[in-house]
Amino acid sequence: MKYSAQKGTKDILPADIFRWHKAEKVFSDVCHSFGYEEIRIPTFEQTELFARGVGDTTDVVTKEMYTFNDKGGRSITLRPEGTAGVVRSYIENGMASLPSPVRMYYNITSFRYENVQKGRMREFHQFGLESFGSTGPVIDAEIISVADVFFKKIGLKNIKLRINSIGCPACRNKYNEMLKDYFRPHVSSMCEDCQARFEKNPLRMIDCKIDGGKEVVQNAPRLIDHLCDDCKAHFEGLKSRLDAVGIKYTIDPNIVRGLDYYTRTVFEFVSENVGTQGTICGGGRYDGLVENCGGAPTPGIGFAMGVERLLMEAEAQGVLFEKNDSVRIYFAGMSEAASQKIAAICYDLRLKGIGCETDLMGRSFKAQMKYAGKSGIPYLSVIGDDELKSGEVRIKCMADGSEETVKIDAIGEYLTDK
RNA sequence: GUGGGAUUAGUUCAGCUGGUUAGAGCGCUAGUUUGUGGCACUAGAAAUCAUGGGUUCGAAUCCCAUAUCCCACCCCA
Numbered sequence: 001m002k003y004s005a006q007k008g009t010k011d012i013l014p015a016d017i018f019r020w021h022k023a024e025k026v027f028s029d030v031c032h033s034f035g036y037e038e039i040r041i042p043t044f045e046q047t048e049l050f051a052r053g054v055g056d057t058t059d060v061v062t063k064e065m066y067t068f069n070d071k072g073g074r075s076i077t078l079r080p081e082g083t084a085g086v087v088r089s090y091i092e093n094g095m096a097s098l099p100s101p102v103r104m105y106y107n108i109t110s111f112r113y114e115n116v117q118k119g120r121m122r123e124f125h126q127f128g129l130e131s132f133g134s135t136g137p138v139i140d141a142e143i144i145s146v147a148d149v150f151f152k153k154i155g156l157k158n159i160k161l162r163i164n165s166i167g168c169p170a171c172r173n174k175y176n177e178m179l180k181d182y183f184r185p186h187v188s189s190m191c192e193d194c195q196a197r198f199e200k201n202p203l204r205m206i207d208c209k210i211d212g213g214k215e216v217v218q219n220a221p222r223l224i225d226h227l228c229d230d231c232k233a234h235f236e237g238l239k240s241r242l243d244a245v246g247i248k249y250t251i252d253p254n255i256v257r258g259l260d261y262y263t264r265t266v267f268e269f270v271s272e273n274v275g276t277q278g279t280i281c282g283g284g285r286y287d288g289l290v291e292n293c294g295g296a297p298t299p300g301i302g303f304a305m306g307v308e309r310l311l312m313e314a315e316a317q318g319v320l321f322e323k324n325d326s327v328r329i330y331f332a333g334m335s336e337a338a339s340q341k342i343a344a345i346c347y348d349l350r351l352k353g354i355g356c357e358t359d360l361m362g363r364s365f366k367a368q369m370k371y372a373g374k375s376g377i378p379y380l381s382v383i384g385d386d387e388l389k390s391g392e393v394r395i396k397c398m399a400d401g402s403e404e405t406v407k408i409d410a411i412g413e414y415l416t417d418k
Numbered sequence: 419g420u421g422g423g424a425u426u427a428g429u430u431c432a433g434c435u436g437g438u439u440a441g442a443g444c445g446c447u448a449g450u451u452u453g454u455g456g457c458a459c460u461a462g463a464a465a466u467c468a469u470g471g472g473u474u475c476g477a478a479u480c481c482c483a484u485a486u487c488c489c490a491c492c493c494c495a
Contacts, residue, residue: 002468007486059493063419081495110495115419117489126495259494268495282495306495334453365453373455382454398455 008114008122018323019311023154024107027127027305030150031105034142036129039104041085047075053084053293055260057201064112078111082128083261083286083302084293090132091295100133107307119277119309127310128283130302132290137237140265140285141245143301147269147281148247154310155319156271159280162252163242163267164224165235166203169288171228176202178221186216203256222253234264261286265301271309273316280313281305327355328415329395330377332368334384342383345408352412373398379415 005011012020028038047067054061066078079085086104089095095102110126129146131139144161151159166172179202183190187198190205197204206220227235242249249267257266266284283303290298314321331346333339342358349356357377359368365382372380380396387393387408395414396403406414 004468004486064493112494114493115491116487117491120494124495128495257494276490277494279495304495309495330455332454361447364449366450366455367448369453369455371455376456380455384453386453394454396454401455403454 006122008116010121010123019314019321020307022321023127023307023310023314026153027107027150028105030146030153031129033149034103034146036103036105036131036146039086039089039106041079041082041089041106041108043109044076044078045085045088047077049084049088049293050077050080053087053261053289054081058260060112060259064114066111066113079108080112081110081259082106082108082126082304083130083259083289086130086302087289087293087295087300090130090298091290091293095132096296096298101139102132103129104131105129117277119306119312121308125307126304127307128302128304130300132298132300134301135287135299137234137241137265140234140238140301141241141247143283143303144242144249144267145245145247147283147303147305150305151269154314156310156314156317158317159269159271159313161247161249161267161269162255163238163249163265164252164255165227165231165238165264166256166262166266166284167223167227167231168263171226171231172203172223174228175221175223175226178226179203179205182220183216206254206256224251224253231264238265257282257284261289261292263287267303269305271313271316273313277306277309279306280309325355325376325378327357327375327377328418329354329356329379329381329411330368330372330375331356331358332365332372332380332382333359334365334382338383338385338388341388345383345411349412349415352416354412354415379418381411 031038047065050065051061056062060080065080068076070076086106090102106126106128108126108128109123111123113122114120116122127150129143131143144163148161167175180198183198183202183205187195190198194205203223206217206222224235239249252268255266255268262284264285264287267282268279269281270278271280272278281303283301285299285301287299288297289300290296329349331342333342339359346356346358357375359371361367361371363371369380378398380398381393383393391408392405393408393411394403394405395411404414
């Protein structure tokens with residue numbers, strides 16, 4: 001039997017892991033610099049939470065969830081995103097009593113049963129963050145700047161920020177009615193999807209790929225022009241805050257977001273190298289979500305970033321990720337006695353936090369040298385009877401071939417100074 | 419759920435219109451005589467040619483189905 005990784009899943013191999021470590025480090029550092037602390041939530045939750053939180057009419061919930069009954073008869077779902085779980089945790093752990101805003105970031109895998117394509121997997125990784133308790137546009141702008149700073153720190157260029165406001169339930173309902181009135185005479189001439197959208201979610205008709213080019217669609221009233229006064233003020237506040245910091249953006253009235261919980265601010269960071277799945281990071285405000293999940297009315301906002309997409313973009317842009325070689329020195333042994341001494345030396349060095357390697361294959365001296373050369377380990381030392389007798393070794397710098405003599409007890413210090 | 423392209427050693431690929439023991443580069447292991455590497459040379463291991471059927475005297479090669487991979491629709495990170 002030949003086993004293979006399941007459709008839509010991928011191994012992250014040792015040869016590539018340094019890129020992930022780097023991205024994770026930068027993300028957590030940036031989040032910490034804004035005062036966010038990490039939260040780790042479970043991989044699965046009760047199905048109901050996602051149906052409630054993400055919205056039971058969304059594609060994610062209706063056709064993309066990994067749902068099963070466990071042996072106790074509970075309906076379990078592998079998280080399709082992180083927000084619902086964080087919200088659950090916020091409520092369950094009484095975080096409302098913590099100083100506001102409560103800010104958390106996370107690094108998780110998510111699961112969606114979808115057809116695979118470029119930048120889209122069934123198990124994928126997300127960096128995300130959530131902030132609870134603040135209504136003002138100040139936090140909206142700050143969330144966006146976390147992502148912006150992160151992209152700069154990673155070294156990505158030309159990631160475009162697009163923002164929009166989809167209003168509060170009040171202005172959105174009013175707008176939906178307006179849209180329906182507008183489209184009603186034209187529905188019959190539109191695509192099947194749009195005919196379905198007309199009843200369920202007319203907002204979506206605006207960014208339809210098929211009918212999008214039609215004059216009727218292009219001239220349709222835009223939500224951004226029909227916000228209530230409060231929502232309008234909020235959006236203006238966000239823009240002026242972004243301007244103040246110098247973050248560039250474009251207003252894209254077509255950003256809708258497919259998760260039901262969003263209100264007011266929605267945004268995306270988009271690239272052109274990830275195929276048609278260009279959204280590297282997407283997020284927005286969700287003022288009704290905590291209450292909807294059983295908590296006290298609490299405003300919230302957050303984003304999620306697709307790590308695979310992020311790394312793909314980094315690769316496409318030729319961003320360099322440094323790989324720090326943790327193994328500093330290779331010891332080649334000339335005899336059994338030498339190799340026993342080497343084992344003791346290595347043990348000591350590792351206690352001191354210095355990485356080292358020696359032969360594990362029973363190789364000849366020559367073959368050990370070959371391995372040392374190919375492995376890229378920066379320093380080399382040969383230990384044989386002479387060294388055992390003298391208590392001194394010669395340490396060779398592989399890059400330039402220079403050698404220095406060092407007492408065996410002082411190898412650690414020698415390497416630390418380098 | 420719907421389309422298009424692909425699937426041959428660990429990996430990247432050859433294998434022409436069906437014809438004996440399926441090849442190469444890279445990688446891997448060992449050696450090129452015993453105290454200094456990456457190179458070079460030599461040898462070796464490694465493939466039920468994605469899986470299951472079918473056509474044929476004969477299939478990696480032709481046909482069908484399934485799976486997986488890549489890309490796209492939809493949707494999202």
